[in-house]
Amino acid sequence: MPTQLTGQKMFLAGKWVKSDRTIEVRDPQDNSIIDIVPAASAEDMMNCIEEAKDGAKIAASMPVHERMRIVHAAADYIENHAEKYARTIAREGSKTIREATIEVARCIQTLRISAEEARRIHGETIPFDQMPGSENRVGYFYRFPIGIIGAITPFNDPLNLVAHKVGPAIASGNAIIVKPATVTPLSALLLAEAFAEAGLPSKVLSVITGYGSEIGDVLVTHPAIRMISFTGGLEAGEEISRKAGLKKISMELGSNSPVIVLEDADIEAAVESTVSGSFWAAGQNCLGVQRIYVQESILEAFQEKFVKTTKEYNIGDKQSELTDMGPLITEKEAVRVERMVNEAIEKGAVLLTGGKRNGAFYSPTVLTDVPENCTIAKEEIFGPVVLLYSVSDLDTAIRKSNDVDYGLQAGVFTNDLGKAHKAIAKMDVGGIMINDSSDYRIDAMPFGGTKNSGLGREGIKFAIEEMTEQKVVCFKLSN
Numbered sequence: 168m169p170t171q172l173t174g175q176k177m178f179l180a181g182k183w184v185k186s187d188r189t190i191e192v193r194d195p196q197d198n199s200i201i202d203i204v205p206a207a208s209a210e211d212m213m214n215c216i217e218e219a220k221d222g223a224k225i226a227a228s229m230p231v232h233e234r235m236r237i238v239h240a241a242a243d244y245i246e247n248h249a250e251k252y253a254r255t256i257a258r259e260g261s262k263t264i265r266e267a268t269i270e271v272a273r274c275i276q277t278l279r280i281s282a283e284e285a286r287r288i289h290g291e292t293i294p295f296d297q298m299p300g301s302e303n304r305v306g307y308f309y310r311f312p313i314g315i316i317g318a319i320t321p322f323n324d325p326l327n328l329v330a331h332k333v334g335p336a337i338a339s340g341n342a343i344i345v346k347p348a349t350v351t352p353l354s355a356l357l358l359a360e361a362f363a364e365a366g367l368p369s370k371v372l373s374v375i376t377g378y379g380s381e382i383g384d385v386l387v388t389h390p391a392i393r394m395i396s397f398t399g400g401l402e403a404g405e406e407i408s409r410k411a412g413l414k415k416i417s418m419e420l421g422s423n424s425p426v427i428v429l430e431d432a433d434i435e436a437a438v439e440s441t442v443s444g445s446f447w448a449a450g451q452n453c454l455g456v457q458r459i460y461v462q463e464s465i466l467e468a469f470q471e472k473f474v475k476t477t478k479e480y481n482i483g484d485k486q487s488e489l490t491d492m493g494p495l496i497t498e499k500e501a502v503r504v505e506r507m508v509n510e511a512i513e514k515g516a517v518l519l520t521g522g523k524r525n526g527a528f529y530s531p532t533v534l535t536d537v538p539e540n541c542t543i544a545k546e547e548i549f550g551p552v553v554l555l556y557s558v559s560d561l562d563t564a565i566r567k568s569n570d571v572d573y574g575l576q577a578g579v580f581t582n583d584l585g586k587a588h589k590a591i592a593k594m595d596v597g598g599i600m601i602n603d604s605s606d607y608r609i610d611a612m613p614f615g616g617t618k619n620s621g622l623g624r625e626g627i628k629f630a631i632e633e634m635t636e637q638k639v640v641c642f643k644l645s646n
């Protein structure tokens with residue numbers, strides 16, 4: 168039964184508006200049209216920014232208790248409509264309904280933490296009398312909102328990664344304009360719906376749907392936008408940082424995450440964690456496990472269990488609770504992944520399982536003996552493919568793990584504290600998980616990477632620090 172196209176509106180400064188130009192939102196599973204959304208123009212974005220100037224004043228004037236109430240109320244709304252939010256994620260995106268349900272729960276958590284962090288935006292007193300001659304001065308600094316945040320978000324977590332920008336922005340008294348991924352705008356519009364229902368004053372939040380650079384360029388280059396908070400691929404991130412000019416930028420970019428499994432590890436636990444980390448969201452996960460370095464003495468046992476577990480994955484209808492993995496976001500993306508795998512096999516890699524594409528679906532794939540000169544070894548796959556390597560010792564594993572231009576998160580499986588601490592010290596990443604795969608995150612922790620994985624940190628409290636500035640206040644007292 169074809170879906171009745173309701174024709175979504177975009178959320179422009181608190182008003183739901185249509186546009187003459189529209190974009191079809193399709194279900195990657197069968198390429199069916201789910202809905203249509205406005206294709207905003209550069210003029211629409213300019214108008215939105217003008218409205219956001221008032222929005223920034225309104226947001227900054229909201230007392231903390233009001234910001235907390237609204238953000239908690241938005242979380243309540245999502246909680247009360249969780250099924251609708253999960254179904255939307257699982258329809259417009261790649262996630263299965265099980266994965267989407269977890270994302271909704273995380274989004275609620277992200278918003279609740281944001282509300283709580285609103286009461287913890289502290290300053291400090293400054294002991295001016297540390298300087299001779301300043302004995303009669305007292306003062307402090309406090310943090311104030313920077314104004315209007317421009318947020319640009321990716322397709323793979325279409326709700327929670329938008330919440331990771333909107334929640335901190337509103338909690339810290341900023342206005343925010345979101346440009347969600349062109350292919351998955353509906354979840355971001357539902358987030359706007361939650362804030363509208365929560366009573367967020369108009370002009371504080373906008374969700375403007377459209378094409379990346381067409382409206383993104385206006386958002387990125389406009390002088391009234393004081394920060395760009397970008398989550399997406401390296402190529403777009405580099406382009407945005409070139410264009411942004413003199414403003415704050417937060418970059419959450421790509422990865423090629425390694426996991427090291429040492430001979431003293433719990434192999435069962437390591438297999439379970441790394442299989443999940445490899446194929447969650449069909450591998451379209453910035454924290455996805457892409458390389459596994461297994462100490463040679465346990466490689467055979469680990470590989471046998473890993474491949475067996477991978478072969479048991481149930482690929483199919485995203486809307487079924489029985490499905491473990493859905494499609495990639497488009498057939499074009501699946502073809503890209505297929506080409507990366509085929510290049511590796513042509514250069515000598517060994518295919519242990521998978522390597523089959525059916526439209527946008529690509530089977531969970533395990534490769535070994537992948538030559539160093541393969542694209543798949545160095546670049547981000549962002550698909551359901553994982554490379555197994557044999558290593559003789561931890562030092563070798565660390566060296567190989569670091570030998571890529573990304574550094575988001577890593578995992579190390581060992582029960583040896585000394586080896587764990589060596590890995591912690593020497594692995595060039597933003598987060599290292601001992602006895603978990605790289606795919607571990609709570610929404611309150613600092614999140615971000617080194618090298619081409621990004622600039623700055625998200626994780627609510629840390630996003631708030633990026634979205635505020637310090638103001639020093641000094642009183643010179645009469646003698």
Ligand SMILES: NC(=O)c1ccc[n+]([C@@H]2O[C@H](COP(=O)([O-])OP(=O)(O)OC[C@H]3O[C@@H](n4cnc5c(N)ncnc54)[C@H](O)[C@@H]3O)[C@@H](O)[C@H]2O)c1
Pocket residue numbers: 319320321322323324328346347348349378379380383384387398399400401403404406407419420421422452453547549575620621
């Ligand atoms: N580090 C993280 O927290 C994190 C989280 C999720 C995804 N990612 C990364 O995101 C990528 C996958 O997501 P994607 O395919 O949506 O990324 P993408 O870079 O193709 O697009 C991300 C967003 O940027 C917009 N965009 C693209 N080019 C632009 C431009 N020139 N100017 C302005 N906006 C532009 C897109 O419309 C989209 O909204 C992967 O590389 C993944 O690693 C990183």
Ligand SMILES: O=C[C@H](O)CS(=O)(=O)O
Pocket residue numbers: 323324328451452453454607608
């Ligand atoms: O894709 C990257 C996400 O940020 C990982 S998580 O979904 O936030 O854990």
